[in-house]
Amino acid sequence: MADLTLTVDGKKIAAPAGTLLIEACKNVGIEVPSFCYYPNLSLQGACRMCLVKVEKMPKLQTACTTVVGEGMVVTSDSDEIRQARKSMVEMLLGNHPLDCPVCDAGGECELQDMTFSYGAAESKFMEAKNHKDEQQWSPVVFFDRPRCILCYRCVRVCGEAMDVWALGVQNRGVSSVIAPNKQDHLECEECGMCIDICPVGALTSGAYRYKTRPWEMKHVGTICTHCGDGCKTTLGVRRSDTGMEIVRGDNRDKSGTNSDFLCIKGRYGFDFANHEYRLTQPLIRKDGKLSPATWEEAFELIGKKFAEVRDRDGGQAIGVIGSTRTTNEESYLLSKFARLVLKTNNVDHHSTADFPAFAAALRDKPEATASMADVFAAPAILLIGNDPTEQHPLLAYQIRNNVRLHRSRLYVVNSRPIKLRRQATVFAQVSEDNGEAAFVDFLSKNNPAPEPLGMSGTTTGVLEKLRETLRSVKDLLVVFGSEIQGISVTSLIAALPQAKFICLADYANSRGAADMGLYPDLLPGYHAIAGRSPLHEEWGVPDTAGLPTSEMFTAAKENKLKALYVVGSNPIGRLNLNPFGFSKAFLVVQDMFLTETAAIADVVLPAANAYEKTGTFTNTCGDLQLVKKAGDVSGTKADFEVIVRIADAMGFDIKKLIPFGGGMHADMGQSRGAQSGEADRHAVWLEMHGLEPKLSPLDPMAILDEIQRLVPGYDVSRMNLLAGNSEHTRLDKTGAAVPQQPGPILPANDTLFTSGTLGRYSRALNSVIEAHEIKPAEVAAD
Amino acid sequence: MKFSDEFEQRFAEMVPHYPTKRSALVPTLLYAQDEVGFLSDDVIAEIAARLDLTELEVRNVISYYSMLTTKPRGKFNVQVCTNISCMVRGGEEILHHCATKLGIGHKHTTADGLFTLEEVECIGACSWAPAAQVNYDFHENLTPEKMDGILDNYKKKAMQ
Amino acid sequence: MADLVSHPDEVRVVSRRFGQGAASLERYLELDGYKAVQKALAMEPDAIINEVKNSALRGRGGAGFSTGMKWSFVPKQSAKPKYVLCNGDESEPGTCKDRLIFEHDPHAVIEGVIIAGLAVGATSGYIYIRGEYRYLSVIMQKAIRDAYAKGFLGKNIFGSGRDFEVYWHGGAGAYEVGEESALMESLEGKRGIPRIRPPFPAVVGLWGGPTVINNAETLASVPHIILGGADWYAKLGPPKNGGTRLFCLSGNLAKPGVYELPMGYSLKKMIYEVGGGIPDGRELKAVVPGGSSTPCLTSDEIDINMDFDSVAKAGSMLGSGGVVVVDDAQCIVKFALRTMKFYQHESCGWCIPCREGTDWLKKTLQRFHAGGGLKKDIDNMYYLSENMLGRTFCPLGDAAAMPTMGFIKKFRQEFEDHLDGRPCPYQKEGAIEQLPVMA
Numbered sequence A: 001m002a003d004l005t006l007t008v009d010g011k012k013i014a015a016p017a018g019t020l021l022i023e024a025c026k027n028v029g030i031e032v033p034s035f036c037y038y039p040n041l042s043l044q045g046a047c048r049m050c051l052v053k054v055e056k057m058p059k060l061q062t063a064c065t066t067v068v069g070e071g072m073v074v075t076s077d078s079d080e081i082r083q084a085r086k087s088m089v090e091m092l093l094g095n096h097p098l099d100c101p102v103c104d105a106g107g108e109c110e111l112q113d114m115t116f117s118y119g120a121a122e123s124k125f126m127e128a129k130n131h132k133d134e135q136q137w138s139p140v141v142f143f144d145r146p147r148c149i150l151c152y153r154c155v156r157v158c159g160e161a162m163d164v165w166a167l168g169v170q171n172r173g174v175s176s177v178i179a180p181n182k183q184d185h186l187e188c189e190e191c192g193m194c195i196d197i198c199p200v201g202a203l204t205s206g207a208y209r210y211k212t213r214p215w216e217m218k219h220v221g222t223i224c225t226h227c228g229d230g231c232k233t234t235l236g237v238r239r240s241d242t243g244m245e246i247v248r249g250d251n252r253d254k255s256g257t258n259s260d261f262l263c264i265k266g267r268y269g270f271d272f273a274n275h276e277y278r279l280t281q282p283l284i285r286k287d288g289k290l291s292p293a294t295w296e297e298a299f300e301l302i303g304k305k306f307a308e309v310r311d312r313d314g315g316q317a318i319g320v321i322g323s324t325r326t327t328n329e330e331s332y333l334l335s336k337f338a339r340l341v342l343k344t345n346n347v348d349h350h351s352t353a354d355f356p357a358f359a360a361a362l363r364d365k366p367e368a369t370a371s372m373a374d375v376f377a378a379p380a381i382l383l384i385g386n387d388p389t390e391q392h393p394l395l396a397y398q399i400r401n402n403v404r405l406h407r408s409r410l411y412v413v414n415s416r417p418i419k420l421r422r423q424a425t426v427f428a429q430v431s432e433d434n435g436e437a438a439f440v441d442f443l444s445k446n447n448p449a450p451e452p453l454g455m456s457g458t459t460t461g462v463l464e465k466l467r468e469t470l471r472s473v474k475d476l477l478v479v480f481g482s483e484i485q486g487i488s489v490t491s492l493i494a495a496l497p498q499a500k501f502i503c504l505a506d507y508a509n510s511r512g513a514a515d516m517g518l519y520p521d522l523l524p525g526y527h528a529i530a531g532r533s534p535l536h537e538e539w540g541v542p543d544t545a546g547l548p549t550s551e552m553f554t555a556a557k558e559n560k561l562k563a564l565y566v567v568g569s570n571p572i573g574r575l576n577l578n579p580f581g582f583s584k585a586f587l588v589v590q591d592m593f594l595t596e597t598a599a600i601a602d603v604v605l606p607a608a609n610a611y612e613k614t615g616t617f618t619n620t621c622g623d624l625q626l627v628k629k630a631g632d633v634s635g636t637k638a639d640f641e642v643i644v645r646i647a648d649a650m651g652f653d654i655k656k657l658i659p660f661g662g663g664m665h666a667d668m669g670q671s672r673g674a675q676s677g678e679a680d681r682h683a684v685w686l687e688m689h690g691l692e693p694k695l696s697p698l699d700p701m702a703i704l705d706e707i708q709r710l711v712p713g714y715d716v717s718r719m720n721l722l723a724g725n726s727e728h729t730r731l732d733k734t735g736a737a738v739p740q741q742p743g744p745i746l747p748a749n750d751t752l753f754t755s756g757t758l759g760r761y762s763r764a765l766n767s768v769i770e771a772h773e774i775k776p777a778e779v780a781a782d
Numbered sequence B: 001m002k003f004s005d006e007f008e009q010r011f012a013e014m015v016p017h018y019p020t021k022r023s024a025l026v027p028t029l030l031y032a033q034d035e036v037g038f039l040s041d042d043v044i045a046e047i048a049a050r051l052d053l054t055e056l057e058v059r060n061v062i063s064y065y066s067m068l069t070t071k072p073r074g075k076f077n078v079q080v081c082t083n084i085s086c087m088v089r090g091g092e093e094i095l096h097h098c099a100t101k102l103g104i105g106h107k108h109t110t111a112d113g114l115f116t117l118e119e120v121e122c123i124g125a126c127s128w129a130p131a132a133q134v135n136y137d138f139h140e141n142l143t144p145e146k147m148d149g150i151l152d153n154y155k156k157k158a159m160q
Numbered sequence C: 001m002a003d004l005v006s007h008p009d010e011v012r013v014v015s016r017r018f019g020q021g022a023a024s025l026e027r028y029l030e031l032d033g034y035k036a037v038q039k040a041l042a043m044e045p046d047a048i049i050n051e052v053k054n055s056a057l058r059g060r061g062g063a064g065f066s067t068g069m070k071w072s073f074v075p076k077q078s079a080k081p082k083y084v085l086c087n088g089d090e091s092e093p094g095t096c097k098d099r100l101i102f103e104h105d106p107h108a109v110i111e112g113v114i115i116a117g118l119a120v121g122a123t124s125g126y127i128y129i130r131g132e133y134r135y136l137s138v139i140m141q142k143a144i145r146d147a148y149a150k151g152f153l154g155k156n157i158f159g160s161g162r163d164f165e166v167y168w169h170g171g172a173g174a175y176e177v178g179e180e181s182a183l184m185e186s187l188e189g190k191r192g193i194p195r196i197r198p199p200f201p202a203v204v205g206l207w208g209g210p211t212v213i214n215n216a217e218t219l220a221s222v223p224h225i226i227l228g229g230a231d232w233y234a235k236l237g238p239p240k241n242g243g244t245r246l247f248c249l250s251g252n253l254a255k256p257g258v259y260e261l262p263m264g265y266s267l268k269k270m271i272y273e274v275g276g277g278i279p280d281g282r283e284l285k286a287v288v289p290g291g292s293s294t295p296c297l298t299s300d301e302i303d304i305n306m307d308f309d310s311v312a313k314a315g316s317m318l319g320s321g322g323v324v325v326v327d328d329a330q331c332i333v334k335f336a337l338r339t340m341k342f343y344q345h346e347s348c349g350w351c352i353p354c355r356e357g358t359d360w361l362k363k364t365l366q367r368f369h370a371g372g373g374l375k376k377d378i379d380n381m382y383y384l385s386e387n388m389l390g391r392t393f394c395p396l397g398d399a400a401a402m403p404t405m406g407f408i409k410k411f412r413q414e415f416e417d418h419l420d421g422r423p424c425p426y427q428k429e430g431a432i433e434q435l436p437v438m439a
């Protein structure tokens, strides 16, 4: 739409028709204060802070509800306006408890800031304030009515943005109060968005309240370690006896693909890191018992044993199981370590999506994968299978708000009546017996809909019409769950040549594990072991395909597998079987906790988690993002370092594993100058261009260089990545090999409140589960 | 939850008057309250279900309107207006008189469950002030003596 | 139910049928009922609107906006159905006139609603009656039922080929719901929180459709205008203030009551002649001319004509027609307190200045009247009111601020008389400040 011109404070500005005055001002750097206005939520006009003067209007107008008009003349600051705003703050403070010194929001409170700006600190109010006791609404949500300024942001974000509608406004006048849906408590998705959006300390987090002052924390924006969506979460860390303790998670840094969103796990689910059962010392089995040992002892033992097996029984006697929660650098390194150092292709991980089939189907189809940002913009979305509200909360949020704000059309094909059907233009319920796959079959061929496909009111007619629509709709985005695997993936992509796709996997770096080649017969970039690629040349790879997890287990039972290296995974717990009971295989497990797998290991190495390391994650859409170190628990080591140290202990030339020491040797002191303490701009520049000297073999950035060079689709802008943005990787130039013996694809079956092993050790998540009386699976997967 | 036939008939008649179901909410709540005495959890659940609303939404609405209540009240709700037109003609004295006579304060109920006393805002009887409403009945041009008679009559009515 | 009064100066238009049993349809028809709507059925919509415009009928709900003008804002074409909404929420303290119309002449309201509908192209209307007026809802429901039975409502009304539905709707106690946009919210089954404007109801109203909202008295006047003609009606009052008005005389008067007097009638005469003057040998202290929201006039400001423009010139408003007379035995501080208690209780709570301002003012006035006042409170209260005025989300904030500023400005001395811990100079023997609170 053409821009209109208006004048604000004597400045001519332009804004598209329909823009709200408050936004038009913000875009040119004129800040109009507000409490109740919040972008993308319905307008309230309630706080009256945004009053401005619009010429020809007798009264001051609210900039948050006024739409720009051609030739409009606006004054955003004058004595009258300042007085109006000051009086609003004064009136608010009349009934405000002013308990800032103990309020969680102290130091990051919009009311404090506004009082500071408008100088309303002198109190004219002498009456008794209206009091109401603080209430606990859920294990993680507390509400303090006297602090509430009734901006209704919480109510709107919960209802409009989350589609949960668990908060309301009750009573009227000065007795008005925000109320939870179950009278004295909340029954909701516990996303905590209400807490984030509360401008004051009325809504506080049970996981953080009264722990520290905001300015005593360092805030690190990193990627959530729970599901595959890749939200940015801001972790507040503080020094503790054992390192750097994470004390808070929230969405202070709104620069991620998740913008305003964060779910319960991203917000509160960091506390596993501080759990008392966290391993902080290597354990070595002596006389049948796991006993504390030093890292040096452990490395020496592992190095010796692995080398022994490799040299005696060959690489095929060693297995490696990787993780879906380690960084790309770690997964790549592990993949490389296995083939180069252990000389084995027995490499696997817990797949929750058929990425190899996906990559193969997309070969030579550029622009056919969608990013998380696309989900918020696509004019039409087809969702087949999965329940994103539970398993991909950000994706669900993007879909929901795309429908709400952009009127995108959503087509849902699912065997269950998932919550997103509420946003759907068409909801086709299909048979529980592979109905989703049958639908894909029906979509790709011209055959009539098979009878059992449709359920509860979904007729053949509906399905046929839907097929017609889907084939013709432009700019379609297709999202599918693990219900669609193998040949169905191929058919789906072939059936909708105009579409972009997202394949859903469950863990934080499931996609990275796949892309980095944690497969027995695929290398990073989906290159077949038997094939040819620059990677083959640089690495030198054992020629025969290795064993998937299940076969490694069989081999262990048969005493053919002599050593197994498990990194951040719990296959024993997940598969509920223990083939090592009688075998003599040497088992090394690297994890945060004594999982079912770690409990039977010969050596257990205490690992750091994703919040304690640097590297990159690739979310389920293929968006690459930087993971930043926030916390630190002394005694643990990042998987990256551990792998390097084992290789070293095996006598391997580390230079062949990690391309460190390359790059440019710069004078590191050069740019510092007199103003010490300022950012080292030269170093930042070097880093952005991948030129920084990787002086240490423990620097994951050195491996990232190699990944960007050798893994197809990962040659994205390093600068953007380092700036904290996401970079969409591509799948059109991969090796496109499909595994010869594909391992099973087993969904994690996590819900909104569970998260495999991490969830088991999160008090916050467990308290919510208890409050909701939901039983998580007996034994968590990874 | 069971309502009277009269309620059901009224409800059935009312709902189609509006393009959205929830539009019937406020009058429906008032009629339900007249019948049950107050808006109990059951009533709220039932009405929410009938009008495709959440209980929270229904409670949000109830708490907004001063005539709706989720707490039981006496059989006769004595609502004395003390707003300006009544005040200057002795409305407060009438309220005080009722309070003394019934031995209860604002929004309290007599032990026998007969009377609840409430000080209310203008009830639209300004030209006939001071005035009160007992349930839905207007009583105007009140004096303390007249009020005595009115309360006694209600008490008698309850005895029959 | 409520007693009727009369005075020779009355000009009976809206109250013509009061006390004559016109709630019964037969009787209403005998008294020229439903003739206006039949006449209107033969008129072009624009002709109806022009007639009402020319009659200088101004809204009787409070603001006094030209009714014909309001109707003309409704777009001719609309994708969504249009509606007429009769505002019978009547809750402004001092106002009790719509109540008489519903009781004595319900069909006139129905007729007015239909005519408004014909003028703007609506095919249904809602009559919203405040919840406390239960007996009026019963009367209104019967009237609607009778009109349907006769074919005056429903399909093909009066055999005209046109359809029109009228429904009744009941409130449940909330002053704010009388504000037009809150009224629509309430009718839609929600909390009575006003809406952001623009869009105005005439363009986007009930359920998103263009909606005409008028006070019950406004609508009940319309049939008379259609039958009697715009000229006749306009000439009943001074220029731009057509017709008559139901004045609700209340307070310290010998003969309070609802009187229908021509627009522009003298306030002084209203008090001393129509209302019978102040009883018990008392003197007039103040008069609230148009319901509790309007700033009071002192005894030397009453020589004015009661029409919208004259009262505005005198610094107040004609408002809802509620004339509350206050004699010299009354305490203005207490009067201000009771007024503020009302607004504090009725504020919907949506916006800061109204929600917090009314509470603050009420608390201060309470302390002040109880003898704990400080000199600076007087200025503080004025300051607060000044900062509420014109800055709230809906006019309720103004309605609370304006009278308060008036009381302080005009009766500052009386406020000062309460200072220094002195007891209220008007305290009556045995009067109560606080009700006994029982466990």
Ligand SMILES: Cc1cc2nc3c(=O)[nH]c(=O)nc-3n(C[C@H](O)[C@H](O)[C@H](O)COP(=O)(O)O)c2cc1C
Binding pocket: C058, C059, C060, C061, C062, C063, C064, C065, C067, C087, C088, C089, C090, C091, C092, C175, C176, C177, C178, C179, C180, C181, C213, C214, C215, C216, C218, C219, C394, C395, C396, C399
């Ligand atoms: C707080 C508030 C309360 C109101 N209450 C009423 C009311 O009870 N009855 C009424 O007719 N108008 C009331 N109004 C005025 C209405 O908003 C609206 O202007 C009126 O119904 C329009 O009808 P009219 O043009 O016929 O006057 C109120 C306005 C405000 C701001």
Ligand code: SF4
Binding pocket: A147, A148, A149, A150, A151, A152, A153, A154, A155, A178, A194, A197, A198, A199, A200, A202, A203
């Ligand atoms: S709880 Fe917070 S967000 Fe919600 S209305 Fe109160 S201050 Fe606003």
Ligand code: FES
Binding pocket: A033, A034, A035, A036, A037, A044, A045, A046, A047, A048, A049, A050, A051, A062, A063, A064, A065
């Ligand atoms: S931001 Fe405009 S009124 Fe609150």
